[in-house]
Amino acid sequence: MSTIMENIDKIFNMSLIYATFRSATPIIFAALCAAITQQANIINIGTEGIMLVGAFTAVSVSYFTGSWILGVIAAMLAGAMIAMIMAVGHIRYNSEICAIGMGINMLAIAITKFLLKAVFDTNGGFSSPEIDPIPRVHLVFLNNVPIIKDLLNDWSITEWFAIVLIVILQFFFYKTVWGLRLRAVGQFPEAAKTAGIKVNAVKYQAMLISGLIGGLAGAHLSLGYSTQFIENMTNNRGFMGVAAMYFGGANPVLTAVGCLLFGFSDSVGARLQAYGIPSQFVLMMPYLVTVTVLSISMIAKLSANTKRQSALNVN
Amino acid sequence: MNEYVVEMKGIVKTFGEVQAVKQGEFTLRKGEIHSLIGENGAGKSTMMKLLYGMYPTNRGEILIKGQVMENLTPKLAIEHGVGMVHQEFMLVNELTVLENIILGFEPRKGLKIDFEKARKEVTHYIEQYDMEVQLDKKVSQISVGEAQRVEIIKTLMRGADIIILDEPTAVLTPQEARRLFEILDNLKKDQKSLVFISHKLNEVMEISDRISVMRQGIHMGTVNKEETSPLDLTKRMIGREVFLNIDKAYGKAGKTILEVRDVWVSSQKETSKIRGMSLAVKEGEIVGIAGIDGNGQSELAEAITGLRKVEKGTVLLNGQDITNLKPRAVREAGLAHIPEDRNTRGLNRAMTIEENLVAVRLDQPPFTNKHLLNKASHDTYAAEMISQFDIRPTDYRLPTSSLSGGNAQKVVVAREVSMNKKLLIASQPTRGVDVGAIELIRNTLEQAKKQGAGILLISAELEEIISLSDRIVVVHEGKITGEMPASEANENNLGLLMMGGHDKTGEISEKGKAGEHTV
């Protein structure tokens, strides 16, 4: 323990913050992907699969066209397509959302592996200098600013966009017409129906946008965070996104906080490993916290309900 | 252009096998308050939901402001000026009052919601009709009365001049109900036309211009308020059924088997919260609880049987304290229960007749021996019950979902009564049941009484209460308003007590004694 205290500045320093944010970004995209559908009361368990498909599509298209922009767009469209399969299955054909979501995840793993062989004739992963990565933004004026220069410089475009997306969605959910209807559909579809809203149309729209974001998440992973495609490279980050979404109650800002929590534990975990604390303990913390948060909020709801129904409550 | 803003003619509406409306008629004049009354299941709610376009009709015609409406939907109804305040509020708990009001009709500034404009419009209505609401609170945080005002404002914001209110005072305290009536009066003065669905006759008599009665899906008549009285309306609502000849023995009652002492029980609705109820049932006696459905009877039955929490007070079964014991323990102490909802509680529709018959005593021999189900014993027992209670179809392996109302109820009655428990709670035992089954069930109850059981009978059918009970207790809004032997009871004195009046001894009901209410 004392070694940790002595070396605390080696563990908790600027580069940790930077590492936290970098590892949190893919999770942030995944979490936002899940958050949109959650507002409509649909658990997007297939986030992992959408991300993986997006990652593969981004690398392939970027490789063959030499353009990261086309790669990203293709990834988003691919993500949207996958999401629509889930949407049709769940909304039209009454699929259990967890079942079809996990089916999609399986499909993603299988089909990316298959295409990896079929298109690139390799196994395990694909990398090439001809893949056009997402460029990094180098802000020259920050070169001489202490602290911030380590923190904010050389972020890839998608990392900046993640922050923009959080703000956009926060605005979207709580200040726009569509956002209000989305939340109403998710919380009380009958009420939305009596207000004249087309409930299913809203759900389809939510899934579509979720797919776009999920595809973007994958593109960031394979063209921004790294420049390659590795089998199963999402590595559960899609699920982490879903967990972070639960932590934040599908509110974009709170969800992002949750993602930072997950990203933080990821980075700190690796560092604390050197001092004898197993990384797994730190890694499991955010999950335990989320379970606790969920439980506490339900307990609070229940007790408020009991109070309201009580005959002793002569207000 | 005729005088009616709404006309509904020859309406028929079926849900699966249930005919909710058999013959619906309704008219509404401009600027009037027209009350639509009837018991639970009479079809009044359904009629108005049809008017609001929530379901299509099977037959019949709907005219709004003289125009025939084809393929009504809520959106279309709203466009023609119809607004509805539902019994279960269509409000999203986690959204604010303002957000709920504008949902679906949001004023826009590009993609954004123009909250400023919304606020202005809403405040206008608040001031015009004197309705207090807090726009920025979440719906989960406001009172029920306020939530209802939000629902009303919703209808006004969408331009409604025909407003339907479905049992609006069911969830309100007396004070909140007063406030509502003032608002309704303001609306009427402004030439809005209002439909008031209710089963509370005193209120209906107070605010209506005209009153329409429905019973079992059929329109029973429309009268002007001046031409009728609460008792007249009660008669039309409840009706005289075939007075079945029960061989009633005014037997000798034995010792007290059930004692309910000053119980307080929670409920979702204000009017059915029980606040200090006491009663007793003796062996060999049927005590009937008379009252219009929704005044705490369901909660009382659930509290006694362990299905609902008793917050204060005690329940004693044969001297044993059974307050808040689990249902299993209560049954073991000597209770059988015919619940008012046979579909959710009484039966497991997905399982067979046989399985439902053995459900309560499953763990005991001979039905189970050392955890193994003794199928043969189930078969014998089921066959016996089916023949004894004339249950059809007679194949006990069929699922109960295929049974008619009467036969399904017979399964429940068979199961509960043949356990020969000392106390039997029978809640709406003949609701939704055909005449033949009614006779069998009532005779069964009478038999059980003769064999020494104490029975607490809860029924919204006055005639059933009078013909079966030895003693009658009347409840209104969670309190007992009067008690009398059945020999002295008739529709008049019972009806008066059911509406909260005084009984002969001049005791004032508890209502007036309660403290200040905030609304």
Added chain:
Amino acid sequence: MSQSMKGLRKIVITMLVALGIGALFIMAIGENPLDAYIALFKGAFNGKLRLGTTLAGFTPLLLTSAAFAVAAQAGAFNVGVEGEVFLGGITAAYIGINWTFLPKPLLYLACFLGAMVIAAAWAFIPAALKAFYGVSEVCTTILMNTVAVYITSYLVSGPMSAGTANPQTLPVNVTLFQFMKPSSANLGILIAIGVVLLVIFMLHKTNWGYKIRTVGTNPAHADYVGISSRKVFIGSMMLSGMLGGIAGCIEVLGVHGYFLNNFATGLGSNGMLAALIVKSNMIFTPFMAFFLAVLKAGAMGMQQTTGVPKALVDTITAVFIIIATMETAFQFNSRRKKKKEEQA
């Protein structure tokens, strides 16, 4: 046509559609679908190694699919089977390595019992949260799966590590006899079949089973007749956990002989999917589990004898699962129309 027959018909149609889509893929890479599917079948059954692999793959799936299905009978959605398999495995490993003071037969028993107890305790937490506070067990079990995997990962890389490069524990002192070498098929399959038969027997012939089925179909009625829906719900989740634990134990004792990091990834999820496809019908579930095991094992064979990669079979399996979850597809009846009528 009865409900079960309709369900069966739908599964068959779905299978054919999935195989059809797969055929298109196969043709796209220039191979012959017929050859490929024959190779798939042979790959699962032809020869000791292949048949054994199929059986070895079937064993855990049989248990995990039954685990999910039995919880579903009580109305519980236990996604946590995945985590329970891991925890069961590590517990069995611990006992199998360390409790050598027990004579061999008891040691076997202890491994299984230990796995069952720990896994059941793990399932208790989300069950209680749902029964008492209404917290969705879907959410909590998904989250707790990750925690379970981390716990075992820590144990196998740390205190229980055998010091090898690949995180694994020391070998256990009791193993299940592998009867079809060189495959991993072991006696665990008999245990698995026995356990599942026992569960089916329990559900239909004992009073507990009756209570589980009652709570699953109508909890309000259950409470009314005196069956504690809470207790039954929690109990069935724990039973579900136990089955997952047994699966983990068999994998450790029978397949590997030690606990290997990430040895059981997907076993719980695949079992869950098998059950979901047949709506957790306890009779159909084992057959669906067998079918998925066949697909998985046959894929290797198919890859070896034709140019069709294993990933393609996985793709077909996934497509099958996706279509199979669509409840109202391929129904061919007027029920949907009636529903639409009532909802206007």
